[in-house]
Amino acid sequence: MAGSVRVLVSTAWLARQLVAKNSTVKVIDASFNMPAWNRDALQEYEASHIPTATFFDVDKIKDETSDLPHMLPPANVFQEAMRDRGIYNNDHVVIYDCSDFGIFSAPRLWWMFRMFGHDRVSVLNGGFTAWTKEERPVESAPLKLPVEPRSDYVVQDEKTELVRTRQDVLDNLAHKKEHVLDARSRESWNTPIHSHTNIHTHTHLHMPTLMHCAAVCARFNGTAPEPRPGLSSGHVPGSTCLPFTDFLADKRMKERGELETIFKVADTDLQSRRCIASCGSGVSACVIAMAAHIVTAPLDPEGGALNHDQVMPIYDGAWTEWASSGCPIEKHQDAQ
Template identity: 35%
Template structure:
């Protein structure tokens, strides 16, 4: 195991001599050798992929780009913010995706999905192109928390290659490089305005109907999985946002996201173990799922876990944006 290292500021783009354009054959070979085999990737896989990135900013070859999705609950006792965590310690060349800013600015609810135009603008400012492969990661403190939400958001807007790091805590513990301080601003790209995959999202009107119809004869059979703590689901613990009562939607099943993570590393459990958790909840992989939580962040952990465990089919897994709030 290599000794952990914490460097000072590392530029996102290192100046280098201009190199001749690579042949199409070489470019194709480059792409073939870098693809990740699964949705979740290990620190070693990401480190090896980053080493294969083109060394110059002028290269047109697709890149692997780490995206920091750091976010803390509004009632965090230490008053930490995602941006502070990003500046404190991050993967070199990483960019910061702020879910409290890249959102529907006209909604009164926190970090709802942005518009297609807003998403494209955010990707452009982050220096991401559609052909780039993104790996989303969380904070060292939390392990796995908000990264699945950002990864899910990118999939909703059709970004072709999206993965989640499992996870930054392990990245740091195993001594992979980190940087600190203000990052260099990436080159702005032209990210085309995408379409919106409505099949991945549940909105309030539909969710209200599902709730009212629960238990009625002829109502659609849907499994609602709630990622909040058991106490919040039961109504015995307060919600982290003022004025929001606790409790749960009719017919929902409590699946606290912590049960899907390793208790020490906070990495997502292996697929076989995740299946056992879902089976212990008496869930049926043949019945559609809707994942929910407080606002739609940790619900994405359940969605990612279902995906990793291959529990149910892709088109039968949706997330309720806005969730309990």
């Protein structure tokens, strides 16, 4: 069984691990913000983060040969990033982000670890929002890389089958062997999100989240603009709209039974039909991949979903690549 660690861990569990003797847990802040949010993830990390956490910037640790945003980095780049952060192959890595959603970009790094063969990796359920709401300890410090000593981390088993290319998705239009699930939000993110976790007082300010918007897939249907200027909205023909926020409740991942219902309502049988997750640029798609992983996971004695070998592939170029490359785009009005 891959990793034999839970997909999600609680804040209480992590707090115990941080003070446990001989713990192999390493914590990473993998926060990523959309440009319109007017937030600086590194600045927020340095102002306040979970004790011992390091920082991983998905927008900078990427494939530098691609013009697309935060594409999956080559194995050697990921390996060096882990060495710089003192991560070892046998460490249990716990990832969180500081988004107002509770879970947003952390699953992207979870998926990257799985893709590079590191199975002992979990996401903190509720993220930094839950951690600070519970008034758990935080620390402030500038990011210093590389740490001393650097680790000897080695990417040992790169699973390229977890990545889909534009050509893969184009080919799928004909053979329809895989079902494309689109995680893009229901509405555009062109306007800034003004209220978020206050990094100095650790209090959470109210924000009208996308979960409270009208239940339409406006970007998917082509009736709302994309957050990236000049990019057409719409969707890959034959794909299904499954906004990543549908999988969250109270800024945490929904319970396994609720996740299973979401996939069933979307006519997606995870046991019999292969799926691909996509989104705007490859980040929120990983929320779908993680939710699917939980639904199909074996359970530990306490009912926690464990990491296993079946991980949903991600279309890494996502909608940003698809809509800017002359690929077929489908649009339709929402059903009334």
